[in-house]
Structure formats: structure tokens, C-alpha cells
Amino acid sequence: MYYKSRPYRLFYAINIVILSLVSILCLIPLIHVLALSFSSGLAVETNQVSLWPIGFNLDSYSRTFADGAFLEALTNSVFRVVLGVSLGMLVTILTAYPLSKMDGGGLKGGKLIAWYFVFTMLFNGGLIPNYILIQKLHLMDSIWALVLPGALSIYNMILMLNFFRTIPKELEEASLIDGAGHLTTLFRIYIPVSLPSIATIALFVTVGSWNAWFDGLIYMHKENWPLSTLLQTMISAPDLSQKSVSESEIANLTERSLRAAKIFIGALPILLVYPFLQRFFVKGIVVGAVKG
Amino acid sequence: MLGRKGILYAMLLPGILLTFIFHYLPMIGLVISFQNFKPWLGITGSEWVGWENFQTVFEREDSLQVIWNTLFIACVKIIVNLVVPVVFALLLNEVRQARFKKTIQTLVYLPHFLSWVILGGIVIDILSSKGIVNTVILPTFGIDPILFMADGNWFRFVVIATDSWKEFGFATIVFLAALAGIDPSLYEAAEVDGAGRWKMTWHVTLPALVPIVIVVATLAMGNVLNAGFDQIFNLYNPLVYEKGDIIDTFVYRVGLLSSQFGLATAIGLFKSLIGFIMIIAAYQLASRFANYRIF
Numbered sequence: 001m002y003y004k005s006r007p008y009r010l011f012y013a014i015n016i017v018i019l020s021l022v023s024i025l026c027l028i029p030l031i032h033v034l035a036l037s038f039s040s041g042l043a044v045e046t047n048q049v050s051l052w053p054i055g056f057n058l059d060s061y062s063r064t065f066a067d068g069a070f071l072e073a074l075t076n077s078v079f080r081v082v083l084g085v086s087l088g089m090l091v092t093i094l095t096a097y098p099l100s101k102m103d104g105g106g107l108k109g110g111k112l113i114a115w116y117f118v119f120t121m122l123f124n125g126g127l128i129p130n131y132i133l134i135q136k137l138h139l140m141d142s143i144w145a146l147v148l149p150g151a152l153s154i155y156n157m158i159l160m161l162n163f164f165r166t167i168p169k170e171l172e173e174a175s176l177i178d179g180a181g182h183l184t185t186l187f188r189i190y191i192p193v194s195l196p197s198i199a200t201i202a203l204f205v206t207v208g209s210w211n212a213w214f215d216g217l218i219y220m221h222k223e224n225w226p227l228s229t230l231l232q233t234m235i236s237a238p239d240l241s242q243k244s245v246s247e248s249e250i251a252n253l254t255e256r257s258l259r260a261a262k263i264f265i266g267a268l269p270i271l272l273v274y275p276f277l278q279r280f281f282v283k284g285i286v287v288g289a290v291k292g
Numbered sequence: 293m294l295g296r297k298g299i300l301y302a303m304l305l306p307g308i309l310l311t312f313i314f315h316y317l318p319m320i321g322l323v324i325s326f327q328n329f330k331p332w333l334g335i336t337g338s339e340w341v342g343w344e345n346f347q348t349v350f351e352r353e354d355s356l357q358v359i360w361n362t363l364f365i366a367c368v369k370i371i372v373n374l375v376v377p378v379v380f381a382l383l384l385n386e387v388r389q390a391r392f393k394k395t396i397q398t399l400v401y402l403p404h405f406l407s408w409v410i411l412g413g414i415v416i417d418i419l420s421s422k423g424i425v426n427t428v429i430l431p432t433f434g435i436d437p438i439l440f441m442a443d444g445n446w447f448r449f450v451v452i453a454t455d456s457w458k459e460f461g462f463a464t465i466v467f468l469a470a471l472a473g474i475d476p477s478l479y480e481a482a483e484v485d486g487a488g489r490w491k492m493t494w495h496v497t498l499p500a501l502v503p504i505v506i507v508v509a510t511l512a513m514g515n516v517l518n519a520g521f522d523q524i525f526n527l528y529n530p531l532v533y534e535k536g537d538i539i540d541t542f543v544y545r546v547g548l549l550s551s552q553f554g555l556a557t558a559i560g561l562f563k564s565l566i567g568f569i570m571i572i573a574a575y576q577l578a579s580r581f582a583n584y585r586i587f
Binding site (some may be wrong): 003008018019026027091092095125130135142182207218228271 | 318563
């Protein structure tokens with residue numbers, strides 16, 4: 001056996017060390033920022049903090065949550081995610097189902113319609129025409145400006161479509177013989193059978209719409225910004241001067257620890273759904289992307 | 293009354309409409325790259341200027357510099373983001389303890405899911421002049437502080453390195469899937485023939501990876517002018533515009549902040565066209581050499 005040879009065992013040991021170091025490197029920056037957010041202002045400013053908080057306190061967090069704009073943005077984000085994910089999944093499934101029947105004459109002109117969608121992945125109008133369109137449609141400062149343009153992700157639709165194709169034809173035929181129409185077949189058979197895939201895609205869409213910040217920045221007024229947009233402006237241009245900071249607070253607060261807290265709050269929802277995401281997505285991606 | 297087939301077309305309708313409005317209408321809007329577009333005059337009322345905007349793009353020094361920056365950053369990213377994941381997948385594939393492997397995967401996939409708003413904030417904090425790298429890590433090795441976020445060349449390096457840091461883990465997935473699909477009897481046969489692990493890697497593993505590497509590489513060609521708007525926007529500052537400004541950030545500043553709509557659209561159209569040509573060519577190659585099809 002090759003793995004009993006001495007050079008290979010040496011390689012194996014080194015390999016384990018390299019892999020461990022690299023993966024720790026993926027996490028360390030996040031831990032450092034987390035430590036900063038819990039540390040006292042003095043410790044942060046004098047660079048004493050590495051991976052463990054020094055002068056532990058929660059002032060950065062209580063201060064962030066005391067900000068009305070912050071909570072409002074959080075609500076905007078939740079609303080946007082819920083609306084965006086439900087609408088997006090509905091349109092994605094409704095589009096993927098008929099297209100999954102394009103082979104074998106199940107849907108005449110299916111290939112052409114599929115290319116109609118795929119073409120938009122290859123070529124696009126770009127920023128300015130999109131911006132002018134939203135203006136012309138009078139969607140400026142409306143939640144629909146954030147939800148509608150990306151509602152149908154062609155990439156996710158193709159993943160869904162390829163998954164639907166793996167469902168045995170017999171299931172559909174049996175249901176059609178029983179007198180069910182396509183809508184019933186979709187909702188009673190296809191959707192229940194593909195729940196793991198649907199969950200995967202829904203999680204992807206959730207993460208994507210939680211993370212989206214640029215559309216909020218260009219289309220929405222400040223009061224209606226989602227949290228990602230607010231964080232983007234706070235992190236890149238932080239400002240303590242606008243609000244009065246009391247004497248006792250200033251000992252624990254610096255711009256840096258405050259910013260660290262905001263970074264961590266922004267990352268938290270993703271970290272919370274990550275375990276679920278991770279369980280599903282490997283299977284989901286491989287099923288959809290690597291078509292046999 | 294809709295027939296059984298009719299309902300299928302009805303299901304497609306919302307998707308077709310949304311795509312038409314939010315993807316095809318903006319393509320029509322690209323005509324403003326041939327106009328001196330004024331929002332209050334609209335597309336129908338604005339003055340037509342022919343190729344003037346394009347001439348300006350290819351005459352102005354700043355826009356030429358921006359195109360070069362984009363091409364440079366995007367191409368290096370394409371190479372790095374192919375090599376690092378393949379090497380990492382090969383190393384990870386050697387691990388026999390399933391638990392350890394799973395843990396590593398969990399850790400390296402994570403940054404992919406965090407946005408550049410978050411990661412940009414982290415990167416700037418760590419690499420700024422007051423950050424932990426410049427105040428603690430570099431001095432430990434006796435190295436002078438480095439202006440990562442203010443020196444153009446260092447900035448490019450930071451952009452490429454942090455992009456790889458964010459995406460390499462996730463990019464290994466397809467390669468790991470391909471590695472897992474290799475027929476174990478090939479290795480057994482190689483072993484019987486007296487091959488060591490190195491020979492097995494060279495003659496069994498690598499050939500099995502070639503098709504998927506070709507697919508990933510060719511499809512990445514569509515990104516030759518995609519240097520990563522989200523990342524650059526969240527990392528850059530006026531000090532590094534010269535080396536770090538890219539087409540997308542330039543379009544944003546010139547178009548939306550300075551309201552030079554025609555010029556910004558022209559450079560955007562240039563980018564879209566190059567991307568389109570590259571992806572079509574790449575798809576032809578991928579379908580010919582790796583038998584790849586979208587559907």
C-alpha cells in the first residue's frame with residue numbers, strides 16, 4: 001500500500017499541517033474582528049487585541065442597537081428577504097418546470113425559450129440603462145426595485161431545471177393518467193420530491209438578497225435602506241461625531257470597535273444559516289451543475 | 293380554456309415578462325451610448341452623437357488606464373482562482389479521515405457566503421496602517437509597515453489575494469466532485485503495476501481532472517473584464533484609483549455620480565460586448581473539447 005511508505009507518510013503529515021493552517025486562515029480574520037468588537041477602546045487603540053477580547057464589554061453592540069436607523073434597516077432587510085425569496089422561488093419553479101420538458105417534444109419551442117433566458121446571462125445592458133429603467137418605471141425608492149429585477153435568477157432556474165429532469169418520467173405519466181393537470185403534478189409531485197433542492201436554492205437566494213447592498217444604495221432613500229446598504233456606508237465612512245457620546249461610553253468605544261461590532265452583526269445571520277446551507281449545498285450544486 | 297400544454301406556456305409567462313422588462317429593455321437602453329443623453333429629454337429627445345462617446349473612451353487617459361486595470365486584475369484572478377482550488381482539491385483529496393476533511397471543507401467554504409461589505413470591512417481593518425498586520429505581525433518579523441490600502445501595486449495584490457481567499461474554498465467543490473467520481477479500480481490497477489502515489493496522481497488523478505478544468509477555465513473567459521465590482525468598491529479609495537479603479541467602478545462614478553450617462557454607458561457596452569464575445573468563443577471551445585453543454 002502506497003500510504004504505508006515512509007515518504008508518503010511524511011508528505012501526509014505536512015499536508016495535514018498545510019490544510020489546517022489554510023482553513024484556520026479562513027476563520028482568523030473574522031475572530032479577530034469579533035474580539036475587537038468586544039474589547040475596550042483603549043485595548044483596541046493600543047493594538048493589544050488579537051484573538052481574544054481585552055477589557056470585555058458590550059458597549060459597541062448596545063450603542064449600535066440603540067441607533068434607530070439601524071433597527072429600521074434591519075426591518076427593511078427582513079422584509080426584502082422574505083418578499084424576494086418567496087417571489088423568486090415561485091417564479092424560478094414556475095419557469096423551470098415547463099422548461100424541464102423541452103426535450104422529446106414535451107414543450108414545443110422549449111429550446112428557443114431556454115435560450116431567451118440564457119442570453120441574459122451572456123449579455124446585459126449594464127448599470128446606467130438599468131438605473132434609467134427603474135426611474136422610468138417609477139420604482140425608485142420602492143421595495144419592488146430591490147425585488148423584481150433579480151426575482152428570476154437564470155442560474156438558479158437552470159439548477160432547478162436540471163434537478164427536475166432527474167425525476168423519473170413515470171411519476172409524471174402516472175399523475176397525468178390519473179387526470180391531474182400540470183399544475184397539480186408540479187405541486188403534488190415535483191415540489192415534494194425536490195424539497196432538498198428547493199431548500200438549497202432558497203437558502204442561496206436568502207443569502208444573496210441579505211447580502212445585496214448596491215441596489216439599495218442607488219435606488220432607495222436613506223430611510224428605506226436595507227441593512228447591508230446601511231452597513232456599507234457605515235463601514236466605509238464611519239462617523240461618531242454626529243451623535244453625542246457620553247464620557248463613560250468613550251472609554252469603551254472607538255470608531256474601530258464600533259465598526260467591528262457592525263461587521264459582525266452583518267455577518268451573523270449568514271453564520272447562523274451556514275450550517276444548514278452547508279448541509280444542503282454540496283449535494284444541490286453537484287446534482288444541478290454536473291449533468292451526466 | 294387552456295389545454296394541458298397551454299398551462300405549461302402560462303407558467304412560463306411571469307418569467308418571460310420579468311426577463312423582458314428587466315433584462316431586454318435595458319439592452320434597448322444601450323442606445324444612449326450613441327447619445328448625449330439628458331434625463332429630462334429622455335431617449336427619444338436626446339441628441340444623437342454617433343461614435344463620439346466611444347471616441348472619448350478610447351482617447352481619455354483615465355478610461356484607458358481603467359480598461360487596462362480591469363483586464364490585468366481580472367486575468368490574474370482567473371489564473372489564481374483556477375490554480376489554487378485545483379491544488380487545494382488535490383491536497384484535500386489525499387486526506388483519509390472523513391471527519392477532518394469535512395471540517396476543513398466547512399471552514400474554507402464559509403468566506404464565499406459573506407458579502408464584500410463585511411469582508412471589505414475586515415480586510416481594511418486588518419491591513420490598514422493601524423491594523424494588526426502593520427502593528428503586530430510585520431514588526432515581529434522586523435518588516436517595515438506596508439501601505440496595503442494606499443499603494444497602488446500593493447492594492448492590486450490585496451485585491452487578488454483576498455478574492456482568492458474568499459473564493460478558493462468554494463471553487464474546490466466541482467474539482468472534489470470530479471475527484472470523487474474517479475473509478476477506484478484505476479488506482480488498484482496502478483497499484484498492481486507498482487505505481488507510487490505520485491505516479492498515480494500523474495497518470496490517473498490529473499487526467500481525470502482535465503475535462504472539468506477545461507470547462508471551468510473556458511467559462512471563466514467570459515470574465516476577462518469582470519474584475520469584481522463589489523470587492524473593489526468596498527476596498528478602494530482615491531489614493532489607489534490609478535492602479536485599482538476598474539470599468540464597473542468607473543461607470544458608477546462617471547455615470548451616476550457625475551451624470552455623464554452616454555459616456556458611462558458606452559464603456560459599459562464595450563465591457564458587455566467583450567464579455568459576450570469571450571463567453572461565446574469559450575463555450576464553443578468547451579463544447580468541442582470537453583463536450584460541455586448548458587442543458
